Amino acid sequence: xxxxxxxxxxxxxxxxxxxxxxxxxxLGGEGTELLRGGTAPNCLVKSPGLPPxxxxxxxxxxxxxxxxxxxxxxxxxxxRPLVAVxxxxxxxxxxxxxxxxxxxxxxxxxxxANTYFGPxxxxxxxxxxxxxxxxxxxxxxxxxxxxxxxxxxxxLTAHHLKRHDSVERYAECKRRLFVRGEAxxxxxxxxxxxxxxxxxxxxVDERGGRVVGYGRGEDAEYRLQxxxxxxxxxxxxxxxxxxxxxxxxxxxxxxNAQNVLAALALAGGLGIDLDEAALAIxxxxxxxxxxxxxxQAPPIDVIVDYAHDPVGTAAVLGIxxxxxxRRGQGRLVxxxxxxxxxxxxxEQRQIGMAAGRLCxxxxxxSSRWDLAEPASPPSPLVEGAQAAGSAAVETVDDxxxxxxxxxxxxxxxxxxxxLGRGPFGGRLYDSRGKALPFDDREVAHEAVLxxx
Numbered sequence: 216x217x218x219x220x221x222x223x224x225x226x227x228x229x230x231x232x233x234x235x236x237x238x239x240x241x242l243g244g245e246g247t248e249l250l251r252g253g254t255a256p257n258c259l260v261k262s263p264g265l266p267p268x269x270x271x272x273x274x275x276x277x278x279x280x281x282x283x284x285x286x287x288x289x290x291x292x293x294x295r296p297l298v299a300v301x302x303x304x305x306x307x308x309x310x311x312x313x314x315x316x317x318x319x320x321x322x323x324x325x326x327x328a329n330t331y332f333g334p335x336x337x338x339x340x341x342x343x344x345x346x347x348x349x350x351x352x353x354x355x356x357x358x359x360x361x362x363x364x365x366x367x368x369x370x371l372t373a374h375h376l377k378r379h380d381s382v383e384r385y386a387e388c389k390r391r392l393f394v395r396g397e398a399x400x401x402x403x404x405x406x407x408x409x410x411x412x413x414x415x416x417x418x419v420d421e422r423g424g425r426v427v428g429y430g431r432g433e434d435a436e437y438r439l440q441x442x443x444x445x446x447x448x449x450x451x452x453x454x455x456x457x458x459x460x461x462x463x464x465x466x467x468x469x470x471n472a473q474n475v476l477a478a479l480a481l482a483g484g485l486g487i488d489l490d491e492a493a494l495a496i497x498x499x500x501x502x503x504x505x506x507x508x509x510x511q512a513p514p515i516d517v518i519v520d521y522a523h524d525p526v527g528t529a530a531v532l533g534i535x536x537x538x539x540x541r542r543g544q545g546r547l548v549x550x551x552x553x554x555x556x557x558x559x560x561x562e563q564r565q566i567g568m569a570a571g572r573l574c575x576x577x578x579x580x581s582s583r584w585d586l587a588e589p590a591s592p593p594s595p596l597v598e599g600a601q602a603a604g605s606a607a608v609e610t611v612d613d614x615x616x617x618x619x620x621x622x623x624x625x626x627x628x629x630x631x632x633x634l635g636r637g638p639f640g641g642r643l644y645d646s647r648g649k650a651l652p653f654d655d656r657e658v659a660h661e662a663v664l665x666x667x
Contacts, residue, residue, distance in 0.1 A: 216256055218246030218271060245270040256280060260288050260337075263329045263353040284357040286328055286350060289336025291360070297336075298324075298481070299348045301392050302369025302406075304527045305474045306349045307332065307502045308466065309369055312478035312495075314347050319495035320487045329354055331638065332502070352388035365402040366392045367481055369474070371411040372526040386411050390418075399424030404481045406473070407435045429480040430473075437480040442472040446511055446518070446538060451475050455489055462493040466501055468534040504638025506531065509659045514627040515545075517663055519655045521637025522551075524558065525565035528634060532573040535632050545628025546575035550621050551635050552582040552614065553596050560595040567599025574606040580617035582635055583644035590646050613646040615658050622662040633659055 217233050218241045219226040230240040241249050247270055250256070258281045261272060275282055290297065298317075300310045310326050317324040325343035326333035329351040334340070336348060348363065355361070371386055393403050393415050399422035405412040408430035416426045429437035440459070441452035444467045451472045452461045464475050475496055482492035501507065509517040516538075522531040528551070535547045549570055553563045570577050577600050579592040591612050600608045611617035618633055625631050636655045643653035 216240070216249040218242075218249060220244070220246065220269070247271050247274050250274055250278060250280070258283060260285055261357060263351060267356070282357055283359065284354045286336050286348075286354040287358040287361050289328075289339070290358070290363075292337065293339055293346070295339070295343065296345045296365075297348050297363035298345060299328075299350045299363040299366045299392055299400075300369070301350045301352075301355075301366065301389055303372045303524065304530070305369040305470065305477070306330075306351075307521075308471065308474045308505055309367065309477050310347050310349050311502050312474065312499055313367070313481055315495040315499040316478055316482045316487060316492045317345060317347070319491050320482075320485075350392055352385055355388040355391045358391060360395070361391070362395050362398060363392065363400055365404070365481065365485065366400045367404040367477055368393070368406055368409070368412050368415065369477060370406055370409045370526075372524070390415065393424075394418050394422060397422055401425065402427065402481075402484045404429065404477060404484055406430055406477065407432055408473075425484065427480050427484040429476045437476050437483065439472055439476050442469060444468055444472075446506070446508060446516065446534075449475075453479060455479070455483060457483075457489055460489060460493060463497045465497070465499065467506060468530070470530045471506075502638075504636075504656065506534070507638070507656060509656060510663045514629075515622070515625045515666075516630045517622060517633070517659050518630070519633045519637060519659060521639075522634045523553065523566075523636075525562055525569055528566050529569040529573065531634060532570060532632065535630050536573050539628075539630050542628060545626065545630060547573065547632070548576045548578070548621055548625055548629050549574045549632045549634060550578045550580060550614075550617050551633075552580050553593050553635070554582050554584060554588070560593075563593045563595040564599035564602075567596040567601075568603045571600035571603025571606045571608065576621075577606040577608050578617045578621050579608065579610045580614045581612055581646070582614060584641075586644055586648060588644075590644075590648070614643060614653065614655075615645065618655065618658045619662040619665070622659065623666055625666075631659075 216239045230242055233240050259275045300306050314324045314326055322345050323343050324345045324347050326347045328336050328348035330349040393400050399419045402425050403419040404427045405416050407413055407428040419426050428435045431439050438454040440454055443450045446467050449464045449467050504521050507519045520531045522528045539545050539547045553566050592610050621631055633655050640654035642650045644650050
């Protein structure tokens with residue numbers, strides 16, 4: 216059986232191919248008819264994006280049918296080593312750095328799992344000999360056994376609470392990647408600046424797993440000692456078990472220094488020469504849509520980033536704020552929204568407050584993945600921005616108009632940050648309810664050209 220609730224064009228083609236193989240397929244609707252009539256399935260494999268409240272999953276659970284995530288299926292079917300990266304922020308960047316480090320060491324890695332930069336775990340190509348997996352809490356919620364050879368935690372902050380209900384429930388999902396009953400991953404690389412990371416360190420150690428810690432504190436084996444950065448690069452100085460190491464990176468900002476340190480700690484934990492790892496890290500290009508500079512030249516700077524939660528939004532805007540301060544002129548202008556299916560009202564208000572506190576001009580807009588979402592910016596987002604009291608706040612319902620307007624009216628020295636979608640070019644509903652392909656980067660680039 217196979218089901219796709221949105222009946223997208225690519226799904227119709229896949230459905231036709233599956234039917235030729237004798238598979239029962241449902242497109243659109245709730246798909247619950249697949250559980251009735253004929254032989255009932257013994258197991259249901261779900262996509263990470265499907266919440267447990269989907270009627271098909273609820274009915275399967277009531278019928279006692281085992282439900283596993285696609286990641287669990289892929290892990291069970293594939294015997295190659297899995298180096299898993301998880302955390303609220305930084306997964307894609309750290310995964311890219313880890314892949315570069317492994318490649319430099321002579322391995323043939325690929326990035327996979329819940330990522331836009333590689334295949335799912337159940338569809339890995341034959342060539343790689345090691346898998347770098349971006350693993351999300353959405354996957355781990357339905358992974359009863361998955362335990363990688365090595366796992367890395369970037370951080371854990373209050374996010375995805377609309378899905379998990381509480382920070383404790385969210386953390387418990389992440390914990391499964393490191394600890395399973397009395398077993399633990401063989402190598403846990405943990406952010407010891409993070410309270411959850413410190414707790415995991417004790418649990419992994421108790422179960423005989425090896426812990427490598429990184430962070431700013433004295434207890435970290437890999438310790439951040441200094442950083443210098445611009446919008447296009449950084450220089451990181453770190454203490455390591457082999458002595459002090461200084462490296463250059465194409466990734467700017469303080470939080471990218473932590474990402475670099477995480478990849479360096481993993482390299483050390485795997486026995487990879489740190490000088491080789493530093494070389495690989497220094498050559499790694501930024502991940503698309505993460506502090507991606509669309510224009511950096513007078514009179515304005517335009518940057519696109521995926522920041523979509525309170526901590527990530529504050530971190531990226533903090534970089535913009537510092538950049539404007541250093542330059543001594545111009546304003547920090549941001550265009551952003553918040554997606555209802557990802558963030559609850561509390562998070563939306565926190566995002567608004569962070570942006571309102573750090574920006575000079577804040578343009579709030581929509582990001583409608585489906586017609587059920589409001590055509591205007593979420594009310595908690597607007598209320599939070601206004602409550603912060605620092606930024607001038609504007610609302611523009613249509614995201615394209617918001618981006619074009621912010622760039623067209625930016626003054627000399629302004630830094631314009633466009634947040635929330637990053638590299639994603641999927642469909643977006645405009646203010647008239649029409650679904651069109653939409654990429655923040657393309658719209659921003661066109662707006663820069665129009666301005667010139």
